[in-house]
Amino acid sequence: MLKDDLSVSKTARRKGSEKLIDAKKGSHIRLKEREDLSIIQKKKRKTQSRRTELEKLYGGKAYVGLRIPDPDTGSRENIDIVLVTKGEAVVVSVKNFSGFVSVNGDGSWVSESEGRHKVEVHPDPVEEAKKRASILESYLEQRGVALPEGYISYKVMIPNPKFRMPLHLYNDVPWNWGALILICFTLTNECKGGCLSWWQKRDAESINQQLNFILSTAPIWDRLELKGSKFVLGEFIEFKGKQEDTQILRYIKRSKVSHLIIQKTSMFGLAPSRLQVLYSFRDYRSEGASTSEWNEVTVRSSTEVLFQPGNSNKVRKFKLSSILSMSLSA
Structure with missing residues (x-):
């Protein structure tokens, strides 16, 4: 009888400890979900803030969180921001890289956080932005907008003040907005001048209206x-x-x-x-x-x-x- 009581007691303690472990696991999962949600919310607020800053700095209209259909894969490509001005349309990819960044031979970026020795490898953000610009151009053409060559450019925005990068990787002069850093990569070297001179000879307002209508009705999150x-x-x-x-x-x-x-x-x-x-x-x-x-x-x-x-x-x-x-x- 005593052995049975001891056996029952051990079983109860074991089940109790299992419940405690399960509770801890559940707590850890809920904590991880809250952390993931916090990251999503922070990214959303930062992206909205970047949109406001871009509109103030360059004028025009910015569209956030577009999901543009990819004609090759049938899936939708996520575009952080598209800025439409009278001179061009700019695809902006927002990355929160921090620490010192170097580039591998395959084009991927490697970031090493200062003091933490944490190394992360990221796909080439410039190629990503270039691909998204190409997909957006195809989408606009399918919607009936005839664009001049070089009209769409792309930029990678890295707003983290702890970001460090070798100077030889800059394809354009970066703008400093206090602690913000915007690194610009254009589709062609002549894009800015070419677009502006072309638009001086054309009715830019008409195409601008087309773009704003199409992007305002484009799929978003x-x-x-x-x-x-x-x-x-x-x-x-x-x-x-x-x-x-x-x-x-x-x-x-x-x-x-x-x-x-x-x-x-x-x-x-x-x-x-x-x-x-x-x-x-x-x-x-x-x-x-x-x-x-x-x-x-x-x-x-x-x-x-x-x-x-x-x-x-x-x-x-x-x-x-x-x-x-x-x-x-x-």
Whole structure:
């Protein structure tokens, strides 16, 4: 009898320790997910900040988070920023490299963090930006815009003040914005002068209007706005929750809806565990949503949104109660 009690006690302790280990693993996974989300949110804020700085510095209009179809692979290529001015369209690739950077024989970049001896290898960002510029050019031509040769250029923006690079790798004079460093690589050496002289002879305004219309309607990432001024770019998958709630939300599809807002119920008699979802139907006659009419449904606050962040292969779950708004790409 005593042996049986000891055996049961050992089994209980073992199961207890296993639960503790599982709990620690779960905690570690949740911590890793929070870190991944934090990185996504920081990148989003930095990219939006870079867009504002580019518009102020060069004028024109900047488009962020484009997903341009690649005619060769059928997949979509992610472009951080496209800056459209009267003289050119610039594909800007934003990289947060830090430390001293060298270049391997195959073109890849190797960054070594100062003091940490942490070495990271990155694909050639210049070639990446060049490829994206080529894909954008093909996309614009497919949409009916005839571009002059050399009109599209590409740049690699490295805003990290801890970035260090050998001077012989600069193809253009870098601009310093305080602690920010912008390294410029143009598609052709004559691009700037050639574009400007060509545009002096043509009606640049007409093509500019075409470009702005096409880029404003080009595919982009879906966007979640979370509480605490946090944003996540990625792809909306679906709603999860009670069947009653998912049935109510079944009309919210990207083909029909462009924007929705989540807010607490204010109607008398409704439990605080329910949320109002306001959504507007997509207006294809103009850019974005039609704000003339908002539709409203009420669902449980436990309803979840399945969303895949742009730089992750994992689908994340977000409580509807943690979301302020969601924008859906067409």
